Every structure is written in structure tokens, then in C-alpha cells.
Amino acid sequence: MDTPLEIPALTDAEELTCDVLVIGGGTAGTMAALTAAEHGADVLLLEKAHVRHSGALAMGMDGVNNAVIPGRAEPDDYVAEITRANDGIVDQSTVRQTAVRGFDMVRRLESYGVKFEKDEHGAYAVRQVHRSGSYVLPMPEGKDVKKVLYRQLRRREMRERIRIENRVMPVRVLTAGGRAVGAAGFHTRTGAFVVVRAGAVILATGAAGRLGLPASGYLYGTYENPTNAGDGYAMAYHAGAELTGIECFQINPLIKDYNGPACAYVANPFGGYQVNRHGERFVDSDYWSGQMMAEFAAEVASDRGPVYLKLSHLPEESLTALESILHSTERPTRGTFHAGRGHDYRTHDVEMHISEIGLCGGHSASGVRVDAHARTTVPRLYAAGDLACVPHNYMIGAFVFGDLAGADAAQYTPYEGELPSAQLREAHELIYRPLRNPDGPPQPQVEYKLRRFVNDYVAPPKSGARLSLALEAFERMRADVAAMGARTPHELMRCAEVSFIRDCAEMAARASLARTESRWGLYHERLDHPGRDDASWFHHLDLRKSPSGAMEFTARPVAPYLVPVDGFAPTGGPSRHLGEVHPEDVATAGSREVAPLLESATVPPPVAEAEAPASPRLLELLALTEEEPELAVLTPYLNDPEPAVRRTAVAVLTETAPPGTGPALAATLADDDASVRAAAAASLRELAETLTPDPVLRDRLVAALSEADPVARAVALDLLRGLRAGDADLFAASLTDADIAVRIAAVRALVSVDAAEELARAARTEPSREVRVAIAKGLAGTGPGTDPEVLRAALAHLIADPDALVRGAAYEALGATGCPAPLAGRAAAALTDSAWQVRAGAATALSAADPAVAVPALARALADPNADVRKAAVLALTRHRAGEDVREALTRATADSDADVRAYATRAL
């Protein structure tokens, strides 16, 4: 476009009114909107992208990182864990909300149709990823979460209460009389000025993800969703709210050269882990923390680097399962990336690196200060999700705090006074200034330069000198930011984001300068103040904009704990007002007024999307999505001659889920076209939690067991199992299916009905290695009523299997079912097997054997050349911990070369 957009007059603003304004339609924002509406409020949800696929959840949710599931974890243990991971600096009243309410939130999400992994008996399949606590609840189909939430928002009752405005981006929260009264922003497609009058405002704009520049140099190649540019941090700051822990950065492990997390949380339960180039585990930290990142960064930088996610030792079936999660749920480009390098998990471990820095409450602890109801220090202004300082809150915490904010904010009705004209003028100027100077420096260049300074001067390890240079650069860059040019509404959005990034960069540098100690490992490592200084700094560091406009700081003592934690003792006392933090004098050889060399921008040109001609039937269908069509309206499309139309009809059906959806999808499993059948299978899995086991659905699923397509047969078995609509006879019939995936689905289904006899029979006849492994694992998972003799006889057969993986899995199962003589003797002998998987399984079996046989054998296994065998031996010895011989063996293991072996031995003693 050559002619720049015209600047709309202030008086031309479109004014919207609501009880509750939610800014940001991601994880926390959608939940806040739903809850506020359920409490009777009229809600306005403003999203700068499109709610259907915006935010961190849009792709890549492979599990709940912090689920406190009754029977698997205790809320108080979780609170203690997070307190330790944050070196004691937490407001436990906020963390406890997530601990206590997280499980109800999982159930609520499930009622919406979000799928969490469950075992054959319908119990949540929580995994232990770190050495302490079992909090990871996998979501192998987590790519659908945003779609499910959007379906909730579009339900008729919610539509009456929630108005969604996509592509509208607030830039400032409006305040009057010391409280939040609305917001000012603009439409990122039309450029219109938008003003909102509200009873309360909930900020849910996510992390400040575009702070540091990724190693790739790409502006948007960030760990975080790149539309989260720190907008909420800046808006809260300018509204007068306190921010806290801003010096505690977010830094994460990443795949080298690829914009995506390495996903140890996904890989660990399958047996993957991080190693240095010698194949040694090196992480001593017990939970995700800045300390862990410090160990990671040190290893990468050492002669032992680089660091890898080790997967190549895993069996084919684990790798296939991992690929299906990492290359679809996590990121579809990931498989292409590895393939482009000629790498495969079977032959190459995945080189890892560390991410750029960001601000994030959800992964770290840098955010807006909130209380246990998501209230900020500005009345009627709330913050939830990654933006709020509730350490390690992740996805489930974002939902919990969105819910808390929505419930509390729903009590308010719209502000009736005059909206603050000076603030409106300031917001208008911030938005439209670049249009007055269309040929000014373009946003990519200014942003690149700004973020280079962040990398050079603010990223850890930090020093007073570098942070001072950073402040000087960020002050100087106020002028560059003010001079940026734009011509289109889209460019205006990018320019406003750069102003937020500059604000966040200044906050990050000043807060880092203010805390004159080192804490949180790499997140706040000060070279000039090494070591933790609890005497002066067992405090939160709060930051706010003073009435004069300066950035000022207060050190606030940590509140007394609700859950005591060894090694940390909040002493209370008064806050210390620190005032403004000024840069140090940095000695230089020449003038510091010389601008740094201008880096050339390396932003790649946008790739035009290939436009496929859209059939009119497809367009009709897509339009129907917004109208919540009944099944009868969609049925003709499900029977359309064109497979593309039928496929899209399945998608619309899944998105809107009218009554009768389950049977309709089950019938579609018999479609002539494989892609339509695959879509129906995926949809059935997506909706599984919301389907009721009515007879029609059951009959159609049973009919699908005879379909030629194994995809249809496998999904039918999984659904029948999940709906508890099948029995041992029905499931056992599929044990002779020609397809391995179907037989594995049959094994899982048989486990769900405790059909040990059928499994035991199959153990003797099953030809495929993968299925025999599943049977071995499944036998250990049958219910307490199972005859132990049947289990042991079947496992005794499997430990003589020709395949090492089957033998390993069978021994491991004996660790759960009990390992009496003579099996214990065979397990002890198997500790000399040539396959490490068998030795590791045998060590696990011995955890449930007579100590007289087990302990001497396990003590010898501590000298095994394979670290996983030694780790299994330590864990097994932990279960025999009473004897002195066990203590001696474990004490020796505390000096092991492998970090896991050392740590588990230390914990056991």
C-alpha cells in the first residue's frame, strides 16, 4: 500500500461497554471469559490475533506440567517443591491455589472435551519426570485444546454473554480514581481506534516472549508464541500496577537451530534424557529451575558439550510413539527439520541449546504481582496466566488463575464516569505516531537492534556494568522507537509491540541491577555479586511506575509460609523502599555516545501461501461453523460425493458437536475415502471424553471392528474401552487382528476389564515383539482381583522370550506384581544379560524380591557399565532400604558419574 492509512480522530473512536473486559484470548483469557460469563457478567474478550488459534496453546500442548492429582501428589508437597525451585521467594498463597484447584480444572477441561492420558482403568496416567513429585499428565492429543475452548466460547449460552472481538489490540489500560475503568486500542486490520468502558479489566496477554533475540536471529523465532511481546507487562506498568520478580528471567532448553522446545517432559517417560557428548547425564537439580538451566548452560559451554536429548537407545515402538507426539501434537515442522538434516531419532540424538531470555511467570517467576484471586495492586485490574507472577504455573495454573480472575471480576458493572482524556490521547499517540512518519526506520530494524542489546547486555551472566550499558542503550532507543514508520494497521501493531519490548527491556535491566546478589541459578546470575545473600535479599523485588513517572523499586519480605520448607525461613519485617535504580558509571576508552554498528535486518520475506480454489460447498460448510448447525444440516455434507467436503464436514461436526455427533462419526469410519476415515478417527479421539455410551454409538463402533481399515478398528477399540462399552470376549476377538496397532489396542482394552487369562494366553501365541511388550506391561496393570499365579506364569514365560525388550518389560512387570522364588533367582541371574534393557528390568524385578536374594545382586549391579541399569538398581535398593548393607551400597552410589544415580542414591539415604 503506497498511501498511508489516515489517522482516525480521537473523537471517532468506537466505544464498547462491558462488565468485564478480558484482554488476550489465550489460555487464561478464555477461561476468565467463560467463568465471568457463568457468573452472569457481560464480557468483552479482545484478542489481537484470532481466539480460535491464538496464544501458547494453539500448538504444542503435550501435557500438563504441574497436575496435582489426588492419590499421585499432595498439594502441600507441590507448594514445597515450587518454593524450593524458586529459592524460597514465593507467595505460597498463590501457588497453593494451583495446587488445590488444578485437579478440578483438569476435570472441567475434560468435560469440555480436552483429552488427558489415562491408563486402561480410566485413572490419570501421571508421570514422574523430575526426581521429586509426579506432576506430569500427558496429553498426547493436546493440539486440540484451543479448538475445544473455542467451541465452549461459541456455545449459545456463552455467546449471549461473551462478545469476542478478534484483531483488536489494546495498548493501554485506562484508570480513573485509582482503579481500572477500561482500555484503549485499535483494530489491527482496519486501523480503527477502539475505546472500552468496563467494570473490571483482566490482563491475560501471556509472556514477554520477544525480549531476547533467538540464536537464529529471527525476530519471531522465539521459544514463546511471538505475538506475546510483553504487551500486558507494559500495560500493567503504565496503569500503576506492581510487577515483581522481573529480574528472574525465563530461559529454556531448546533444540539447536530449531524454534521449538526439546520436550524432555515428553521424552523422559519414554526413557529419553539429557546427556553431554560423552553420554553422561549431568543435571543434578531435582526440579525445573534456574539452577537446572545453570547446569545446562555450563555443560553446553564446557568441553563436555554440546548437550543432547538422548533417544537413540530407545526401542522402535517408543520412537514411533514419540515421533507421533513430537511431530504432530508438538510441532508439525519438527519432523521436517530433522529430516532436512538427515537425522533420525534412531541414529542421531537431538542437539540442544538454550533459548533467548524472556519474562514469564508461568515458566519462571517474572510477572505482574497478584494475590490469591488474581487481583493486581490496582483495584479492579487483574492479571492471569504467564503474565502473572505465580511461579511455575504453566498451562493449568493459567486456567486456574483465569478462572479466579473471572469469578472475582464478575461482581463489577461498567464504569459510568468520564473516560480519562489525557490517557486516551496518550494511547492514540502511541498507536498512530508511526503513520505521521511513514518513511521512518522500519519496525524490524528497530526491534532487531533493541533485542541485540538485550542479548549483549541483559542476558545472563549479568554484571552491573553491562546492565548499566543496557539502560543507556534503552534510554537512547526511546527516540528510535518514537521515529519508527508505518503505513498499514499491521505495521502499527508491530510498532506498538516494539514500544512494549523496550519497556520490558528496561524493566528487566533495572530490576537485575537492583538485586545485588545471585539467585535462581542462571535466571539471575550476577558476576559481580556471586552467591545468594539471604540476609539482605530474602525478599521479592517489586517494581512500579511512581506518580512522577519514574521506575521505582521496593524489596518486600517473603510472607510467612503456609507450608514449611526446610532450608528457608521467611523472617518477615518491613519492606525496604529502594526508589529509583540508576546505572553505574562504566569506564570506557572512548565516547559512549557513538551508536553501535547498525546490524542489517535479516527478516526473511513473507512466504505467500498457496491459494487452493475453494469449492462453494466448502465455503458453505465453513460458514455453518459459526451457526452451530444441527446434525441434520450437516448430514448432506457428510454424504457429499467430494471427499474434501466430507472431511471438512467431519471437522465442522467436531468443532460444533451437536447431539448425535458420536454415532455420526462412528458411521463415517466406514467412508470409502481413507482421509475421511482418518479424520473421523481423529475426531472420535478428540471428542472421546464428551461422548456418552449410547447403544447406537456402541453398535457402530462394534461394526467398525470389522472394517478393512486398521485405523477404524483401532479407534473403535480405544473408544469402546474408554466408554467402558466392551467386554473380554469382544476385545479378545481382536487379539488375532492382522494389524499390530489394533492388537495393541486390544491388549489395552483387555487390561481395562482385567482380562488376565486372555492376556496370558496371548503372551504364548503373539508373534509380534511390540505386542508382547504391551502384554507384559499390561499384565502388571490388571486390577488387584487378578489371580497372581496367572500373572506370574505368563510373566515367567515372557522372561524367557527371545527378544530382549520383551524380557526387559516382563522383568519390570515383576517389580509391580511381586517376584517370589524361583523368579527372583532368574532376575538375579539376568543382571548379567548382554542387553542393558534386560538388566535394568531385572533390577526393577528385584525391588519386589526377597532382600536376601535381591540386595547382594543389586549391590553388584551398581558397577554395571550402563547408567540406566545402575539407576534401576539404586531405585530397587531404595525399596530395601532397612539394612546396613543397603546403606553402604547406596552411599557408594552417591559418587556415581551419572547425575540421576547420584541424586536418587542421596535421596534414599
Ligand SMILES: Cc1cc2nc3c(=O)[nH]c(=O)nc-3n(C[C@H](O)[C@H](O)[C@H](O)COP(=O)(O)OP(=O)(O)OC[C@H]3O[C@@H](n4cnc5c(N)ncnc54)[C@H](O)[C@@H]3O)c2cc1C
Ligand atoms: C513452546 C511452549 C510449550 C509449552 N508446553 C507446555 C506443556 O506441555 N504443558 C504445560 O503445562 N505448559 C506448557 N507451556 C506453558 C503454557 O502454554 C502457558 O503457561 C500458558 O498457555 C499461558 O497462557 P496465557 O493465557 O498466559 O498466554 P497465551 O495462551 O499465550 O495467551 C495470550 C494471548 O494474548 C494475546 N495478546 C497478547 N497481547 C495482546 C494485546 N495487546 N491485545 C490483545 N491480545 C493480546 C495473544 O495473541 C494470545 O492469544 C508451554 C509454553 C510454550 C511457549
